[in-house]
Amino acid sequence: GIQVEQSPPDLILQEGANSTLRCNFSDSVNNLQWFHQNPWGQLINLFYIPSGTKQNGRLSATTVATERYSLLYISSSQTTDSGVYFCAAINTGTASKLTFGTGTRLQVTL
Amino acid sequence: ETGVTQSPTHLIKTRGQQVTLRCSSQSGHNTVSWYQQALGQGPQFIFQYYREEENGRGNFPPRFSGLQFPNYSSELNVNALELDDSALYLCASSRPQLSGANVLTFGAGSRLTVL
Numbered sequence: 001g002i003q004v005e006q007s008p009p010d011l012i013l014q015e016g017a018n019s020t021l022r023c024n025f026s027d028s029v030n031n032l033q034w035f036h037q038n039p040w041g042q043l044i045n046l047f048y049i050p051s052g053t054k055q056n057g058r059l060s061a062t063t064v065a066t067e068r069y070s071l072l073y074i075s076s077s078q079t080t081d082s083g084v085y086f087c088a089a090i091n092t093g094t095a096s097k098l099t100f101g102t103g104t105r106l107q108v109t110l
Numbered sequence: 111e112t113g114v115t116q117s118p119t120h121l122i123k124t125r126g127q128q129v130t131l132r133c134s135s136q137s138g139h140n141t142v143s144w145y146q147q148a149l150g151q152g153p154q155f156i157f158q159y160y161r162e163e164e165n166g167r168g169n170f171p172p173r174f175s176g177l178q179f180p181n182y183s184s185e186l187n188v189n190a191l192e193l194d195d196s197a198l199y200l201c202a203s204s205r206p207q208l209s210g211a212n213v214l215t216f217g218a219g220s221r222l223t224v225l
Contacts, residue, residue, distance in 0.1 A: 043216040094166025095206040096143035100152030
């Protein structure tokens with residue numbers, strides 16, 4: 001099956017700083033999503049982005065499908081951005097079988 | 111529109127017992143999938159239900175089973191609980207498109223502790 005790797009595993013930022021999270025995947029994808037998991041465990045869908053670029057407020061994401069990677073940009077970080085960010089992908093087969101990366105744990109400090 | 115809701119939010123069981131977790135899918139979604147997330151790891155796919163039938167399964171033993179009902183809600187059943195079954199169980203719903211697009215929406219999860 002597809003392999004998904006994320007980097008960095010941990011990131012500490014001061015409030016107001018910018019960051020880039022990376023996701024590499026081993027095969028072509030039909031579906032790629034970025035999630036933010038809050039401290040209570042809720043997975044919040046940030047982007048559905050199998051290719052191209054999207055922006056939503058301070059967050060944006062780019063997927064370069066031909067080179068098998070995706071980037072999540074966080075600008076002007078806030079303490080509420082803290083949590084774990086997951087990239088997850090599906091290549092073929094079962095429509096809802098997302099393969100998750102190991103996540104990037106982000107801590108934003110004052 | 112209502113999102114994905116799961117119940118119970120927390121529960122404690124002992125080894126060998128059985129547990130049933132419930133999920134109501136988001137309005138308009140016809141496909142439900144379940145994931146297990148152990149502490150410190152990413153979620154792992156258990157199985158998917160569409161039209162009340164399981165049509166995709168991850169690497170989980172048969173003691174993990176499920177149901178989908180005509181209103182698209184779903185249950186996850188785990189028999190003969192083991193200590194390693196302690197985890198956050200996440201339900202996701204979606205409505206796969208003919209184009210292949212399939213955006214999964216997750217519930218808040220059910221946190222199971224097996225003692």
